[in-house]
Amino acid sequence: MTAILETEPAARRRHSFTLYAGAVLVGIHLLVALLTLVWLPYDPTAFAGGRLEAPSWLHWVGTDRLGRDLFTQLMIGSRIALMVGTGAVAIGAAIGVTLGLLAAFASRWLDDALAATLDILIAFPTLLIAMLVVAASDTASLWSAVVALGIALSAIVARLTRILAKRVLVMDYITAARTSGTSWPGIVFIHVLPNIWPTLSVNFALQFGLAVIAEASLSYLGLGAPPPNASWGRLLQEAQGTVYTAPIGAIAPGVALVSLVIGINLLADGLREAIDPTRRAR
């Protein structure tokens, strides 16, 4: 008995460590992103130094092959990554949760049709769908990339929402709520959404990471944000040619990308532990 009691604080510490580590990583990116709105060390388009300079006090991670300050571009990259991740997840969640709930509540025929469509969409790689959407719009811009990724992610969110909602809908407390006269909208907002939210929110964090990586891939392929926007993917692409002579140009955006994605995942994990009362108690 005492052993059980003693493990509890340790477990709680582990949870809060996850939460804090995630919050710190995401917080740094968020602060940097906000900072770029009011202040930058250099003009991102100005040739501030020599070509491919090594890191120094003047240029913390050196300069690119045109002599522009890389740290300035990395900072702008933070802002772009957060915008892309937030935007894509917001669009993906709005479409995906709506479709998923619709499928869960629909008649068997409509549900089967929606489920089959979602399975086919999911069979396509996210990046491929996003490329198709970008190609269908006239010009590649940051927002076309965000919308494309949002649509591509929505299929995954919809399928997860459908499964989670179906599992909640067969629970006794749904029947109990129905017998006491709760209408279908009431069931969705009072019972279904709060109960699937812990799992969904963790999935949103994974999608956020996916979106940031996918945007980097789109930019790397030249389908993402066009040049004045220094997305991490474009920085990686530009560093490709000089990766043997100046590896820092590829390493720095890579580290930035990985730190944000890990941070988001830790934060989501920690948040789920914190908001789920049945986990908190154990």
Next chain:
Amino acid sequence: MTALLDIDRLTIRTGTTALVRDLSFQIAAGERVGLIGESGSGKSLTALAATGLLPAGLTAQGSVELAGQQVIGRPDHVLDRLRGTAAAIVFQEPLTALDPLMHVGRQVAEPLARRARRDGRSLSGAALEEAVLALLDEVALPDPARIARAYPHELSGGQRQRIAIAMALACRPDLLIADEPTTALDVTTQAEILNLLDRLVRERGMALLFISHDLPVVANTVERVVVLRKGEAVEAGPVSTVFGAPQHDYTRSLLAAARSFDDALEGRA
């Protein structure tokens, strides 16, 4: 006078198999009726059919009239007004019948506020909170203010069932359907919950449909019983008649089983 619940030749099918066949009985306002039978005899399905909430894939034929309104074949938006007001259900397993992520106080508040809206009143804020605490007090929960802020998993089985009863009472139904409300509880708690239900039903003048496989439990709570076997009513009548002079073999075997179990418990076997 029309019955509160009038079930007439109700047949419930899954595909071609009949789970309940030609079941008929009535419950008048304020009357207490027991529906007994073994597991799988169709008791719970009958309760769900009474509120038009059969699981998908099951179809009902015949007639179920609740508060004078036909239930079978009516759309949800019509039945939603009837549910809660005409009849509310207390389920067998109180842990799964409560939303795990919601404070139990809020779960009691939902039907309270809904009933108030239906009556054309508005109940919110401090008044709603007070009504919730009063209701928790009525189902004899200790320290209502603390319990209201708890989650279902933080309460004991008996406390959870009291919450479920409070939720049903919050609807102020004319008919309370109790579907094996004591089966998931230990013997001492069973007795407490039974006494509570008995007291509340009498105090509020509600009709009661008590579903159970446990004969002694039913006998003390209700006035009339319907014995169900494999979806068919084999015997019905006042408690004293059915239990005192059972006409059907099945009722006799149920009674004998209950008696020999009691004997075994008390070492008389």
